Amino acid sequence: MYRYDEYDQTLVDERVRQFRGQVARRLAGELTEDEFKPLRLMNGLYLQLHAYMLRVAIPYGLLSAAQMRRLAHIARRYDRGYGHFTTRQNIQYNWPKLEDTPDILAELASVEMHAIQTSGNSFRNTTTDQYAGVAADEIEDPRVYCEIIRQWSTLHPEFSFLPRKFKIAVTGAPNDRAAVRLHDIGLIMRRGDAGETGFEVIVGGGQGRTPFVGPTIREFLPKKHLLSYLEAIMRVYNQLGRRDNLFKARIKILVHEAGAEKVTEMVEEEWRHIKDGALDLPAEEVERIRAHFAPPPYETLAAAQPAFEEKKRADGAFATWADTNLAAHKVPGYAIVNLSLKPVGGIPGDATADQMDAVADLAEHYSFGEIRVTHEQNLVLADVRRTDLHVLWRKLRDIGLATPNLGLVSDIIACPGLDYCGLANARSIPVAQRIGNRFADLKRQHDIGELKIKISGCINACGHHHVGHIGILGLERKGEEYYQITLGGSADQDAAIGKIIGPAFSSEDVVDAVETVVNTYVELRQNGERFIDTYRRVGKEPFKERLYAAA
Amino acid sequence: MPLLKDGVLVDDPWVTVDDGTQLPMDGPAMVSLERWQAHRDELLGRNAPLGIRLKSDQSPALIADDLDRFAVVALEFPVFRDGRAYSYARLLRERYGYRGEVRAVGEVLRDQFLFMLRCGFDAFEVRDENAAGQWREAVSEISVVYQPAADSRTPVWALRHRRSAAE
Numbered sequence: 001m002y003r004y005d006e007y008d009q010t011l012v013d014e015r016v017r018q019f020r021g022q023v024a025r026r027l028a029g030e031l032t033e034d035e036f037k038p039l040r041l042m043n044g045l046y047l048q049l050h051a052y053m054l055r056v057a058i059p060y061g062l063l064s065a066a067q068m069r070r071l072a073h074i075a076r077r078y079d080r081g082y083g084h085f086t087t088r089q090n091i092q093y094n095w096p097k098l099e100d101t102p103d104i105l106a107e108l109a110s111v112e113m114h115a116i117q118t119s120g121n122s123f124r125n126t127t128t129d130q131y132a133g134v135a136a137d138e139i140e141d142p143r144v145y146c147e148i149i150r151q152w153s154t155l156h157p158e159f160s161f162l163p164r165k166f167k168i169a170v171t172g173a174p175n176d177r178a179a180v181r182l183h184d185i186g187l188i189m190r191r192g193d194a195g196e197t198g199f200e201v202i203v204g205g206g207q208g209r210t211p212f213v214g215p216t217i218r219e220f221l222p223k224k225h226l227l228s229y230l231e232a233i234m235r236v237y238n239q240l241g242r243r244d245n246l247f248k249a250r251i252k253i254l255v256h257e258a259g260a261e262k263v264t265e266m267v268e269e270e271w272r273h274i275k276d277g278a279l280d281l282p283a284e285e286v287e288r289i290r291a292h293f294a295p296p297p298y299e300t301l302a303a304a305q306p307a308f309e310e311k312k313r314a315d316g317a318f319a320t321w322a323d324t325n326l327a328a329h330k331v332p333g334y335a336i337v338n339l340s341l342k343p344v345g346g347i348p349g350d351a352t353a354d355q356m357d358a359v360a361d362l363a364e365h366y367s368f369g370e371i372r373v374t375h376e377q378n379l380v381l382a383d384v385r386r387t388d389l390h391v392l393w394r395k396l397r398d399i400g401l402a403t404p405n406l407g408l409v410s411d412i413i414a415c416p417g418l419d420y421c422g423l424a425n426a427r428s429i430p431v432a433q434r435i436g437n438r439f440a441d442l443k444r445q446h447d448i449g450e451l452k453i454k455i456s457g458c459i460n461a462c463g464h465h466h467v468g469h470i471g472i473l474g475l476e477r478k479g480e481e482y483y484q485i486t487l488g489g490s491a492d493q494d495a496a497i498g499k500i501i502g503p504a505f506s507s508e509d510v511v512d513a514v515e516t517v518v519n520t521y522v523e524l525r526q527n528g529e530r531f532i533d534t535y536r537r538v539g540k541e542p543f544k545e546r547l548y549a550a551a
Numbered sequence: 552m553p554l555l556k557d558g559v560l561v562d563d564p565w566v567t568v569d570d571g572t573q574l575p576m577d578g579p580a581m582v583s584l585e586r587w588q589a590h591r592d593e594l595l596g597r598n599a600p601l602g603i604r605l606k607s608d609q610s611p612a613l614i615a616d617d618l619d620r621f622a623v624v625a626l627e628f629p630v631f632r633d634g635r636a637y638s639y640a641r642l643l644r645e646r647y648g649y650r651g652e653v654r655a656v657g658e659v660l661r662d663q664f665l666f667m668l669r670c671g672f673d674a675f676e677v678r679d680e681n682a683a684g685q686w687r688e689a690v691s692e693i694s695v696v697y698q699p700a701a702d703s704r705t706p707v708w709a710l711r712h713r714r715s716a717a718e
């Protein structure tokens with residue numbers, strides 16, 4: 001993984017010092033809360049319902065064991081013993097004290113981490129495929145470009161006061177595991193006519209109150225132009241993005257109102273002036289960064305692992321887990337292991353300090369000391385020998401991270417909702433927990449198959465409900481929580497925004513409603529269809545009939 | 552309003568003339584884009600330096616052909632959150648090659664100095680008499696830059712390889 005050099009380290013150290021000064025000025029009353037707000041937001045510090053919340057950047061979701069241990073230490077020492085992994089591959093602490101935050105940032109800096117730009121109207125953490133570098137379907141490792149973007153977008157002098165926050169996602173594979181079409185900018189690695197690699201550039205996707213699947217504005221951008229092209233997009237957006245209305249300030253609204261063609265034209269015109277200039281990274285810098293992502297020293301192993309197959313035959317629980325939570329690795333004899341942060345009845349994405357420490361140990365023993373965080377709020381050990389899987393599985397079970405539910409009905413994404421968030425209409429976490437309990441029977445979950453439920457506590461859509469196969473949106477009416485259900489959303493290469501199925505359900509009824517939807521699918525499905533396939537075939541009517549038949 | 556230039560507070564020789572009011576006979580005067588567009592000849596006939604003050608929705612592209620007429624281009628930050636002028640300043644310096652003063656006016660706060668400086672601003676109307684001290688801190692607290700801009704700082708990706716080339 002990328003390791004800081006003296007420059008990278010200097011920047012985060014200076015940043016800690018700067019923030020310490022800002023907090024001191026705030027505590028001394030030299031800064032009003034209004035003046036302090038944009039400064040703390042540049043460092044990931046939010047004011048929530050009950051306390052401050054600190055969001056720490058995990059660049060493109062990649063962590064070393066040492067970093068994970070430091071996150072555990074921070075959870076223990078400055079918070080209440082746990083942290084929350086988010087859909088943006090970051091981690092949040094819900095209970096830090098303002099006066100502690102400079103120390104927390106110093107702890108982070110000591111392991112090459114920071115909270116820079118994890119909030120505020122500037123570039124946010126660039127996200128990517130959690131299987132980057134090891135996926136069998138990958139054209140090229142996208143993390144090299146994520147790191148290039150991370151550096152370029154850090155404290156960018158021109159783009160630190162954008163109309164609104166800005167999120168970039170990159171994938172190196174045609175199967176999109178990073179929801180790139182739902183970001184302000186999405187980049188998909190493609191091959192050009194001569195076999196060279198470059199990016200398809202997508203602009204103006206997003207969720208929130210006006211969800212859009214982003215249009216492609218350039219089919220192929222040679223890699224060397226990446227930063228100049230991004231800078232051209234940003235310059236157009238910084239000047240023309242709406243600043244009169246917070247809800248219309250994202251680039252998706254500019255793209256929607258001006259039209260993708262017009263935006264493309266403006267971007268290309270701006271780009272004409274700056275391409276082939278100072279923003280072309282020197283080849284040796286790209287190579288320097290690429291070298292950090294060189295494959296670890298894999299052993300040469302046979303693709304077939306009889307011992308592993310034998311264990312599967314002998315141990316049904318292990319087999320279920322292996323069939324569900326593993327993904328294909330490009331190197332023979334290795335597997336990608338998903339650690340579920342969705343135990344039945346638990347809080348999606350939460351991990352205790354002890355779990356974090358244990359995962360760090362396991363990563364060191366079994367996966368070259370690295371861990372990834374997924375946008376579906378799980379963890380990944382990406383490089384495990386198949387022969388180690390059984391032992392690893394037993395150890396994961398001991399720490400509660402072996403729930404075999406990846407991609408299944410209880411692998412739910414949920415935002416913090418009314419339990420933490422000041423903008424919420426309704427709670428999300430308890431709904432996720434109740435759905436998890438309703439479908440606690442793992443056999444049944446496996447029978448139902450791939451099904452993505454996503455829950456947001458308000459229209460800001462932090463829980464990705466628009467792109468859930470089943471989306472659940474919290475509403476509030478006369479002090480009561482209600483939940484609107486959408487069907488047919490998808491965040492992958494066939495990205496789609498879900499359709500509202502009908503009137504909202506009370507908190508009491510929403511779990512029944514989800515179960516009715518699931519049962520309807522089970523009755524309608526044909527020859528191995530997944531939920532989303534059946535929905536696409538039959539449309540929403542059959543579901544609607546069943547849901548509202550009684551009314 | 553105190554004016555900060557090159558890190559020190561200086562007397563501001565410029566008078567900002569509101570649209571409705573009479574232009575002073577002599578002395579440097581700063582006018583709006585609207586006034587410039589309506590009274591161009593009258594303004595050019597004055598025998599004194601002329602400056603222009605652009606609002607945050609007025610791109611310098613609108614005056615690109617006339618830039619050599621202005622000794623100062625002031626770019627307004629109606630609120631510090633409105634970051635359009637950062638792009639305008641870079642366009643002035645890098646696209647149009649403007650060498651005169653680029654002045655930040657409006658809500659100009661200490662914690663924006665470094666970004667402004669990097670985008671090509673070289674004068675700052677500030678509200679605080681202590682701004683010079685704050686300036687020194689603000690522009691030196693982050694020494695590493697990751698991107699080329701309108702200033703002379705070298706991005707680290709160039710430093711890295713300059714150094715290794717020398718080794």
Ligand code: HEM
Nearest residue numbers: 086087088206207208209250415416420421423460461462
């Ligand atoms: C609890 C404090 C939080 C607050 C106040 C908050 C606020 C917001 C707001 C206002 C938006 C809408 C932005 C827009 O449409 O322009 C948004 C979107 C979003 N947030 Fe949050 N959020 C919070 C927590 C989270 C968490 C915990 C996650 C990750 C699990 C998250 C991930 C996202 C995502 C993925 C989006 C939608 C994508 C987009 O930006 O369009 N947020 N958030």
Ligand code: SF4
Nearest residue numbers: 415421424457458462
């Ligand atoms: S979706 Fe709404 S309730 Fe949930 S975290 Fe985002 S802002 Fe808060």
